[in-house]
Amino acid sequence: MAVKAEVKDLLEAGVHFGHLTRKWNPNMAPYIYMERNGIHVINLYKTVAKLDEACEALTKIAASGRKVLFVATKKQAKDIVAEKVSAVNMPYITERWPGGMLTNFVTIRKAVKKMTSIDRMKKDGTFDTLSKKERLQVERLRAKLEKNLGSIAEMTRLPGAIFVVDTMREHIAVKEAQKLNIPVFAMVDTNSDPRPIDYVIPANDDASKSIEIIMKQVTDAIAEGLTERKSEKAEAAEEKATRAEAPASTAVEEVETATAPAEAAPKVKKQAAEATGDDLTKIEGIGPKAAEALVEAGLGTYVALAEADPEKIKDLLTEFSSRLAHLDPGSWPKQAKMAADGEWEALNAWQEEAKGGIE
Known part of the structure; x- marks a missing residue:
């Protein structure tokens, strides 16, 4: 379990310092504690509560196997984000936000593939057959692609969420994520509008120490989610191996169970699912907010979602x-049906074939 941030630590890091009162955004009023010397002071108790909420959601997203894209192009944040995020193997943008990074993801992937093809040319010797001028042009193109897109080379599909440092500077990224219903996590200062953000973390987004302490909490939460996913995979592999080595009597029991009345198995399966609930965020297109809505409506399992009518959803x-x-x-009932039947490989293949994860 990741160590939660305390008010004292945030205070020492300067997370509470906001902007000048004349530059404030009125929508940040609920997160402001007071005004001193013409500067707004952020309520750190609310910061801690919101940070815990965001970390819990990020842990679930990481545990589901989806990526979190970090966006921080301001000077104070880029090195910190690159260092912290690289440690948990998540994609990040720290140079400039390429327009259409999310809404035109297919084209961005082509640029990444171009970078890969250049690397292949160097390995198979094709690069050496080019003229000196052509080699220089290719090298420059490779360097440019590496600088802007190198950190997202492993991101083969749309991310499960994005994390933004300074929403005013990265407003295009926020708008693209909104358009595709990708959950937005962000450090929001007193001069920013928190309304477009799904998970607001009220904090000073200008000081390096403030950014570093928030990023540490966030990346620790993601690391925890990745550890959970790894342990789940190990348990699944162990269970599979145990079944393969099971005695013949067990095999006979399984055959008898399989030959039982057709209605019995689905009924038992449905009751078990209803009792435990399923992680609906594994269905492409369902974020934490949508999952919350489905659970509240009584569609918190794959079985229930598979039987639901898209229009009613x-x-x-x-x-x-x-x-x-x-x-x-x-497509949610279709995906839920595959998940309910345990056809995860087929589901993953379907999601990969869809355009950037979208039909």
């Missing part, structure tokens, strides 16, 4: 929050 989402009204749940 859309009505439920709209009723839960107007911000979820643009979602298209058309």
